[in-house]
Amino acid sequence: VKDCDLADALQQLGHTVRADRKIVPNPLRDNDDTPSFSVKDNRWHDFGTGEGGDLIDFLQATGLDVQAARLEAARILNVGPGEAPRRTLGTASLKRNTAKNEPVDYAPMVDAAHDALLLGMSQAAQQARAYLKTRGFDLDNGAAELMQRAKVGVIDETVQLPETLKAGTYRNRIVFPYLDEDGRAVFFNSRAAADVEASEKFRKPAGTSQVAAFLRHGMPAGARYVILVEAEVDALSVLAAVGLDAPVLAAGGGKVEARHLEDLLPKLDHVLLLYDADQAGERFATAAQEALK
Numbered sequence: 705v706k707d708c709d710l711a712d713a714l715q716q717l718g719h720t721v722r723a724d725r726k727i728v729p730n731p732l733r734d735n736d737d738t739p740s741f742s743v744k745d746n747r748w749h750d751f752g753t754g755e756g757g758d759l760i761d762f763l764q765a766t767g768l769d770v771q772a773a774r775l776e777a778a779r780i781l782n783v784g785p786g787e788a789p790r791r792t793l794g795t796a797s798l799k800r801n802t803a804k805n806e807p808v809d810y811a812p813m814v815d816a817a818h819d820a821l822l823l824g825m826s827q828a829a830q831q832a833r834a835y836l837k838t839r840g841f842d843l844d845n846g847a848a849e850l851m852q853r854a855k856v857g858v859i860d861e862t863v864q865l866p867e868t869l870k871a872g873t874y875r876n877r878i879v880f881p882y883l884d885e886d887g888r889a890v891f892f893n894s895r896a897a898a899d900v901e902a903s904e905k906f907r908k909p910a911g912t913s914q915v916a917a918f919l920r921h922g923m924p925a926g927a928r929y930v931i932l933v934e935a936e937v938d939a940l941s942v943l944a945a946v947g948l949d950a951p952v953l954a955a956g957g958g959k960v961e962a963r964h965l966e967d968l969l970p971k972l973d974h975v976l977l978l979y980d981a982d983q984a985g986e987r988f989a990t991a992a993q994e995a996l997k
Contacts (some may be wrong), residue, residue, distance in 0.1 A: 705777055711743045711757050713780050716873075718906055724894035729919070729987060731764050744907070754882050766903075776903065782872065808909075810889040813865055814881040817857025821878075822848065828860035828876040828897070835878070835897040839937055840944060850940060853948055859894065870872050872905050873907055880936035884923040893918075894938060917964050918954040919943075927951035934961055934988055942978070958993040 711721040719731050726744045730736035732750060740752040748814045749756035755765065759780070763773035820829050824843070833843050836856075840846040857863075857879040865871055877894035884890045917934050931952040933939050939954040946952075955964045969975075977992055979985035 705781070705990050706746055708746055708759060708781055710748055710759055710762075713777075714762070716745065716780055716907070717903060718908070720816050720888050720991045721892075729991075730970075732762075737987075808866065808868065808890065810866065810881065810892055813859070813863060813869075814855055814857060814879065814889045816863040817879045818852075818855045819857070820862055821856060823853065826860040826862065829858050831876070832858040832878045832897040832987075839941075841940060847944070850943055850948065852945070853890075854919055854936075854940060856940075858897070869909065871946045874910065877907060880918055882918050886893070887921060888983045891927045895936075902908065920953060922948075923953070923968075924949045927972070929972055930965075931977060931978055932992055934985055937977070960988070960995050962995045965995065 711725060714727065715721055719727050721727055721743060722739075725728060725740070726739040727741045727743065728737055730738050730741045730750065730752065732741065732755075733752065736752065738752075740750060742749050742751065746758055747756060748758075748762055757765075759777050760770070760773045763776050764770060768776060800962070820826060821832055822843070824833050826829055836843065836847070836851075842852065843851060859865070859874050859877055859879055861875075865874060874894050876897065878897050880893045880895070881889045882891040882893070891909065893906055896905055919939050922931070926956070929951060931942055931950065933942060933952060933954050936954050939952045942952040943950055953964075955961070965975075978990050979989045980991075
C-alpha cells in the first residue's frame with residue numbers, strides 16, 4: 705500500500721482521476737460534484753470533511769471493515785500475504801507512456817473475444833452466454849445479431865491480451881468495446897459474468913485519455929435524436945426493445961462528457977436521457993445535462 709500509485713488503484717475501481725489528480729464526483733460523498741477529493745502518490749484527501757489516508761483507509765471509508773479492506777487492497781495490488789508487489793500497479797491495466805499518448809487499439813483482443821462468445825466453446829464463453837441470457841440476450845434465440853452489432857465478447861483462455869493488460873484482471877469477463885470515429889477499439893469495459901459485489905462488477909483500462917461512446921459506430925445515418933443511457937447493457941436493452949436502428953449511446957459506464965457528443969450535437973434535434981431512478985442515475989443525468997449545456 706505504501707508503494708502503490710493510489711490514482712491507478714482508484715481507476716481500477718472505476719473512478720476517473722483527472723490530470724490535476726482530483727476525482728469528480730467525490731467517490732465518498734453522493735451529490736458532491738466539486739473537485740474536493742484529491743490524490744497524491746499513495747494518499748488521498750477529502751477537503752470537504754478533512755479525512756484522508758491510504759488505499760486501505762479509502763476502502764474502509766466505502767464501508768468495508770479493516771480485514772475486508774486489507775483483502776480488497778491485496779487483490780487490487782495483486783499481492784498475497786507477505787508478498788512484495790510483482791509489478792507497479794500502473795502496468796496492471798494500461799501503460800501511460802504510449803507513443804505520443806495515442807489511443808491503444810484493442811481491436812485484435814476485441815475480435816478474438818467476440819469470436820469466443822459467438823462460438824461458445826469454452827467454459828468462460830458458456831458462463832457469459834448464460835449470464836447474458838438472464839439479462840434478456842439469448843444468443844441461441846435471436847440475440848446473436850445484436851451481439852454482433854456491438855461486438856460484445858468474452859475474454860477466455862483463447863484470447864491474447866495486449867502486454868499492457870494483466871490477464872488476471874480481465875480473464876473470464878464480458879467485453880464491451882468502445883470505438884472512436886475511425887473505427888479503432890480505443891477503450892473497453894469488462895463485466896463479471898455473474899452478479900457480484902459492486903467493487904468486482906466492472907474492470908476497464910486505466911489511464912485512457914480518449915473514450916468513445918459505446919455503440920457510436922452503430923449510429924444510423926441521419927438520426928435527428930439520440931438516447932443516452934447509463935451502461936452498455938442498458939444500450940443493448942434499448943436496441944432489443946426498439947430495434948437495431950435506434951440511436952442509443954452509453955458512455956464510460958454512465959458519465960457523459962462534452963467531448964463524447966460535440967460533433968453530434970449540431971446534427972440533432974433532441975437528446976433523451978434514460979437513466980436509472982437511483983442516486984447514481986441521477987448523478988449521471990445531472991452530469992449529462994451539464995455536458996450538453
